[in-house]
Amino acid sequence: MSTPTLSTNPLYAISYLPAFDRMTPEHAETALRAHLAEAEAVVAQLEELATPTWQGLMDPLYRACYPLYSAWGLVGHLLSVMNSDAWRKAHDLLQPELVSFGLRVAQSPRLYQRYLELRATDRATPLLTGPQRRILESTIRSAEQAGVGLSGEPRQRFNAIQQELATLSTAFSNHLLDAVKAYSLWIRDPADLDGLPSAWRAAAAQAAKEAGEPAATAEQGPWRATLDAPVLVPFLKHARCRRLREELYRAHVTRASSGELDNSSLLERTLALRREMAGLLGYPTYAHLSLTRKMAPGIEAVDQLTADLAAAAQAPARRDNAELLAFARSNGFAESELAPWDYAFWSERLREQRYAYSEEELRAYFPFPRVLDGLFALSERLFGIRVQAADGEAPVWHPDVRFFRVLANDGTPLASFYLDPYSRPATKRGGAWMNEFRTRDRLPDGALRLPVAVLVCNQTLPTPTQPSLMRFDEVTTLFHEFGHSLQHMLTTVEEPEASGINNVEWDAVELASQFMENWCYERATLQGLSQHVETGAALPEELFARILAAKNYRAAPDLLRQLFLGTVDMELHARYPGALGADAEAVKRAVAARLLPVPLLPEDRFLCGFSHIFAGGYAAGYYSYKWAEVLAADAFAAFEEAGLHDEAAVAATGRRYRDTILALGGGTHPMEVFQAFRSRPPQVAALLRHAGLAG
Numbered sequence: 001m002s003t004p005t006l007s008t009n010p011l012y013a014i015s016y017l018p019a020f021d022r023m024t025p026e027h028a029e030t031a032l033r034a035h036l037a038e039a040e041a042v043v044a045q046l047e048e049l050a051t052p053t054w055q056g057l058m059d060p061l062y063r064a065c066y067p068l069y070s071a072w073g074l075v076g077h078l079l080s081v082m083n084s085d086a087w088r089k090a091h092d093l094l095q096p097e098l099v100s101f102g103l104r105v106a107q108s109p110r111l112y113q114r115y116l117e118l119r120a121t122d123r124a125t126p127l128l129t130g131p132q133r134r135i136l137e138s139t140i141r142s143a144e145q146a147g148v149g150l151s152g153e154p155r156q157r158f159n160a161i162q163q164e165l166a167t168l169s170t171a172f173s174n175h176l177l178d179a180v181k182a183y184s185l186w187i188r189d190p191a192d193l194d195g196l197p198s199a200w201r202a203a204a205a206q207a208a209k210e211a212g213e214p215a216a217t218a219e220q221g222p223w224r225a226t227l228d229a230p231v232l233v234p235f236l237k238h239a240r241c242r243r244l245r246e247e248l249y250r251a252h253v254t255r256a257s258s259g260e261l262d263n264s265s266l267l268e269r270t271l272a273l274r275r276e277m278a279g280l281l282g283y284p285t286y287a288h289l290s291l292t293r294k295m296a297p298g299i300e301a302v303d304q305l306t307a308d309l310a311a312a313a314q315a316p317a318r319r320d321n322a323e324l325l326a327f328a329r330s331n332g333f334a335e336s337e338l339a340p341w342d343y344a345f346w347s348e349r350l351r352e353q354r355y356a357y358s359e360e361e362l363r364a365y366f367p368f369p370r371v372l373d374g375l376f377a378l379s380e381r382l383f384g385i386r387v388q389a390a391d392g393e394a395p396v397w398h399p400d401v402r403f404f405r406v407l408a409n410d411g412t413p414l415a416s417f418y419l420d421p422y423s424r425p426a427t428k429r430g431g432a433w434m435n436e437f438r439t440r441d442r443l444p445d446g447a448l449r450l451p452v453a454v455l456v457c458n459q460t461l462p463t464p465t466q467p468s469l470m471r472f473d474e475v476t477t478l479f480h481e482f483g484h485s486l487q488h489m490l491t492t493v494e495e496p497e498a499s500g501i502n503n504v505e506w507d508a509v510e511l512a513s514q515f516m517e518n519w520c521y522e523r524a525t526l527q528g529l530s531q532h533v534e535t536g537a538a539l540p541e542e543l544f545a546r547i548l549a550a551k552n553y554r555a556a557p558d559l560l561r562q563l564f565l566g567t568v569d570m571e572l573h574a575r576y577p578g579a580l581g582a583d584a585e586a587v588k589r590a591v592a593a594r595l596l597p598v599p600l601l602p603e604d605r606f607l608c609g610f611s612h613i614f615a616g617g618y619a620a621g622y623y624s625y626k627w628a629e630v631l632a633a634d635a636f637a638a639f640e641e642a643g644l645h646d647e648a649a650v651a652a653t654g655r656r657y658r659d660t661i662l663a664l665g666g667g668t669h670p671m672e673v674f675q676a677f678r679s680r681p682p683q684v685a686a687l688l689r690h691a692g693l694a695g
């Protein structure tokens with residue numbers, strides 16, 4: 001039932017291209033409450049359903065919840081790009097209701113019974129499509145992992161564990177935040193700031209002002225260094241004062257590890273509860289539970305990936321470090337070994353000496369309009385699509401936002417997307433991301449709804465006389481997010497819950513995005529998206545060579561660090577307590593001894609700050625970063641093998657990529673999808689070769 005006010009509420013009556021020009025925070029509460037009530041009514045009906053079928057159960061359930069989640073997605077989107085107190089209030093007010101509705105559906109024993117009946121029917125006489133079966137299986141798994149199969153004592157215990165884990169995760173990140181906030185390193189002697197850029201001095205003086213030194217200035221101090229990454233990282237890279245680097249480094253690797261903010265018992269408790277929870281749900285370990293939602297077939301496959309990459313990186317990492325020590329010693333470093341707080345500093349000096357290019361010099365070659373043209377031309381060349389600007393054809397939330405349509409070569413519409421390119425620090429969340437407003441969907445009346453994606457970046461602003469001149473990392477970021485969008489827009493799956501980026505396993509999601517990044521290092525592609533903003537000159541060969549070299553600078557030690565983090569995570573969730581140790585610190589030390597070229601400090605307690613796995617979603621999943629990178633490099637290698645200069649081969653390989661990796665989305669298992677593209681399982685060789693670590 002829609003009242004007159006509801007029917008004009010743009011978060012209730014959501015148009016295909018949402019009416020961003022009319023949405024206000026005041027619409028949120030009324031619209032969301034109405035959606036909730038309507039969804040709840042359908043869910044209650046479906047719980048009583050006699051004979052579950054896809055059309056009778058799964059499809060109506062999705063369609064009942066869709067308006068609610070769609071509206072909620074729009075609220076989240078506006079909160080990220082047009083943040084205001086009013087949007088935040090609307091969001092915070094409604095969030096608990098959304099969470100309880102989600103749990104209520106996932107934990108409904110009646111719905112769970114209906115799913116199982118549908119599965120049994122399909123097993124007796126197959127009637128579901130492949131994508132439908134995958135959706136049903138992940139729905140059943142989510143319900144089971146939400147505890148729906150438990151009753152009595154185990155159910156109570158499960159709920160108590162869930163509560164405690166949520167509390168522990170919040171406490172872990174609060175401790176970490178508070179520990180970072182509580183720490184200050186006061187610097188009063190300007191000589192101690194030797195080497196630091198002026199922007200750093202200004203920020204540190206500002207931090208001093210805020211901490212009770214109102215007279216602090218960028219030139220005269222005092223300055224306050226903190227453990228915030230934007231302060232800490234440049235300090236370790238640039239400060240000549242070794243004593244202060246050491247002090248800051250030691251504070252960083254021991255943060256949240258003592259006193260009231262000590263995270264060590266919290267993390268042990270978290271690991272124990274995860275083990276217990278996995279046991280209640282019938283999994284041997286928490287890692288087994290986590291891997292049910294991943295592409296990796298098992299813990300051994302992750303171990304194997306680590307072993308293959310580590311074997312290739314170990315000798316080059318030792319060589320890189322020996323070379324760095326020699327460089328440092330020939331530049332006045334008097335010790336016999338580099339300490340942990342010396343690596344960032346000396347590798348920056350060596351990088352400057354070898355590969356220095358000025359960011360300003362490079363940016364002049366990447367005017368935003370040229371980069372976009374190059375990106376679209378590449379997509380056309382690879383996938384046979386056309387991207388057309390369609391500004392003004394859709395309402396937008398900010399005047400900078402662009403709108404584009406994507407067509408097949410014969411002009412058939414395929415999808416559309418928004419691009420919100422520029423930084424707006426006061427109202428827009430940092431970083432870059434891709435999201436969806438619509439997913440490809442065959443509606444019950446037979447009509448096809450096409451996908452709508454959104455790309456958000458935070459790149460350099462244009463000036464009145466010049467377009468946005470992009471830093472090189474902004475270019476690769478744009479390619480990354482466009483890769484996600486392509487997977488969403490070029491899907492051929494018509495079951496919305498498995499189309500585009502939906503229902504793709506966590507460790508496979510970054511394949512399509514990282515694949516696109518590879519093209520930024522390909523000579524011809526880079527030529528096509530660069531041109532000097534004033535002279536129109538092509539990117540000089542010498543600058544290209546430096547970009548390539550800088551990409552792989554110290555790749556081996558960086559790779560080992562990532563493998564170390566991934567392995568500690570996996571050991572703690574798969575084999576702990578066990579052979580490597582009876583406390584998490586011992587496990588960490590054992591893994592470090594195996595993988596890291598430089599030993600950790602005896603007092604290192606970085607686990608107390610490892611929020612990815614203790615307060616984020618990465619538990620038994622940190623390896624996903626490398627896993628997806630391997631897939632992306634191996635997919636790119638298919639183009640290299642076909643011949644990057646052979647247009648027919650590139651087009652044929654691109655078509656195959658589009659028809660498999662981009663088309664099949666979450667409707668097919670990613671290993672099957674990858675093999676359909678590559679005609680074999682993924683291999684690590686391409687990643688190693690691209691990183692300069694082969695043979």
Ligand SMILES: [Zn+2]
Pocket residue numbers: 480484510513
């Ligand atoms: Zn991504």
